[in-house]
Amino acid sequence: MPSNRLPWDSPKNRLTLLLEEKRRAGAPVLDLTESNPTRAGIPYPREEILMALADPAALVWEPDPLGHPAARLAVAQAHGVAPESVLLTASTSEAYSLLFKMLCDPGDTVLVPQPSYPLFDHLAALEGVRVEPYMLRLDDDWSADLSGAPRDAKAVIAVNPNNPTGSFLRVADLDRFAALGLPLISD
Numbered sequence: 001m002p003s004n005r006l007p008w009d010s011p012k013n014r015l016t017l018l019l020e021e022k023r024r025a026g027a028p029v030l031d032l033t034e035s036n037p038t039r040a041g042i043p044y045p046r047e048e049i050l051m052a053l054a055d056p057a058a059l060v061w062e063p064d065p066l067g068h069p070a071a072r073l074a075v076a077q078a079h080g081v082a083p084e085s086v087l088l089t090a091s092t093s094e095a096y097s098l099l100f101k102m103l104c105d106p107g108d109t110v111l112v113p114q115p116s117y118p119l120f121d122h123l124a125a126l127e128g129v130r131v132e133p134y135m136l137r138l139d140d141d142w143s144a145d146l147s148g149a150p151r152d153a154k155a156v157i158a159v160n161p162n163n164p165t166g167s168f169l170r171v172a173d174l175d176r177f178a179a180l181g182l183p184l185i186s187d
C-alpha cells in the first residue's frame with residue numbers, strides 16, 4: 001500500500017481528458033506546458049554538445065553530492081557568486097525536496113503564490129509539509145499580497161517569472177518578502 005502523503009486516486013480533470021481525446025484523434029495540439037528544452041524548438045549548440053560527449057573525460061565518473069565542480073564554477077561565475085554557495089540538483093523538484101527537508105519539520109507550513117505552479121501541493125505533501133497560499137493580485141500589474149501570511153511559516157516561495165501568469169516580481173514585492181523575515185525560495 002502506498003503512503004497517505006498523496007491522493008493517489010486523483011481523477012483526471014476535464015482538461016486532461018480533452019487533451020487525451022484530441023491526441024487520440026490525431027488533432028494538432030500546441031502544448032504550452034512543454035518544458036523539455038529538446039522538444040520546445042529552442043536553438044542550442046548541437047555540435048558543441050555532441051563534441052563534448054566525445055571527450056574521453058566524459059568516461060570518468062566522479063560524483064560529487066554538491067554537483068560537478070566545473071559546473072558549479074560555471075554557474076557561480078555566471079551569477080557573480082562563490083562556487084561554495086552553489087549546489088546543483090537534477091531538477092527544481094529535487095531542489096524543493098531538499099529545501100523543504102532542510103527548512104521544515106513535518107507539519108510545518110510554507111507560503112506559496114496563487115495562482116502559480118500547481119505541483120507545489122504535491123512537492124510539499126511528499127515531504128509532510130503544508131502549503132499556505134498568498135495571493136498574486138492583478139490590478140494594473142501583478143503584486144504579491146502577503147498581508148494575511150501566517151508568521152509561523154518556515155519559508156516563502158516566489159516564482160519569477162511566475163507560472164502561469166508570466167508576471168515578474170517588482171521591487172515592492174521584494175520589500176514585502178523581506179519584511180516577513182523568512183527564508184525566500186526563489187524559483
Ligand SMILES: Cc1ncc(COP(=O)(O)O)c(C=O)c1O
Nearest residue numbers: 035091092093094117159163187
Ligand atoms: C515554477 C516551476 N517550478 C518548477 C518546475 C519544474 O521544474 P523541474 O522539471 O526542474 O522539476 C516548473 C515546471 O513547469 C515550474 O513551472
